[in-house]
Amino acid sequence: MVPAEPTRTTQLADAAIAVLAEHGMRGLTHRAVDRTAGLPIGSTSYYARTRAALLELTMDRMVELDFASAGAEPSELAVPDIHAFGELVAGLLHSMLTTGRVRMLARYEFALEGTRRPELRAVYDRAGTRLREPTVRMLRAAGAPDPQRQARTLVAFCEGILFDSIAGVNRENPPELAELLAGIRELLHGMLHAD
Numbered sequence: 001m002v003p004a005e006p007t008r009t010t011q012l013a014d015a016a017i018a019v020l021a022e023h024g025m026r027g028l029t030h031r032a033v034d035r036t037a038g039l040p041i042g043s044t045s046y047y048a049r050t051r052a053a054l055l056e057l058t059m060d061r062m063v064e065l066d067f068a069s070a071g072a073e074p075s076e077l078a079v080p081d082i083h084a085f086g087e088l089v090a091g092l093l094h095s096m097l098t099t100g101r102v103r104m105l106a107r108y109e110f111a112l113e114g115t116r117r118p119e120l121r122a123v124y125d126r127a128g129t130r131l132r133e134p135t136v137r138m139l140r141a142a143g144a145p146d147p148q149r150q151a152r153t154l155v156a157f158c159e160g161i162l163f164d165s166i167a168g169v170n171r172e173n174p175p176e177l178a179e180l181l182a183g184i185r186e187l188l189h190g191m192l193h194a195d
């Protein structure tokens with residue numbers, strides 16, 4: 001089956017992610033997105049009239065790509081057992097460290113700017129909630145005694161690995177899938193089998 005052609009908004013959002021990752025928040029302009037997408041000047045403005053609309057379009061696309069990496073929409077994410085859960089999480093981390101690296105750099109730019117601009121923080125937090133809710137649900141299904149708190153711990157662990165491997169001291173030596181899986185399994189085992 002031939003993959004569907006990307007929509008114009010998808011094309012623009014992907015270009016905005018690339019611009020954010022390469023040039024930071026200050027470099028993200030409608031014209032820069034037009035150039036990166038290879039489209040006529042004014043194309044981005046047609047679909048996202050304001051900078052806020054462009055940022056929201058970009059964050060929505062990042063979340064969409066995250067769920068595409070998982071192979072399911074948030075409501076459909078489910079795992080039959082804790083081993084499958086560990087494999088899902090490790091696979092997502094590995095994907096974000098490899099094919100999703102640019103997206104993660106863009107996300108960091110977005111997160112930092114959100115600390116200074118409340119309207120961005122709201123967009124970022126909404127996206128974060130969409131990503132965290134399935135984690136709580138899957139931990140609950142796996143028998144976690146405090147899934148809300150434990151989801152926070154699991155997400156923080158994952159975010160630490162990602163930051164260390166993309167922007168931190170281990171950016172030249174990111175973990176392989178097997179190492180990620182071992183770490184996730186250790187963490188999940190501790191959460192679910194603690195006395």
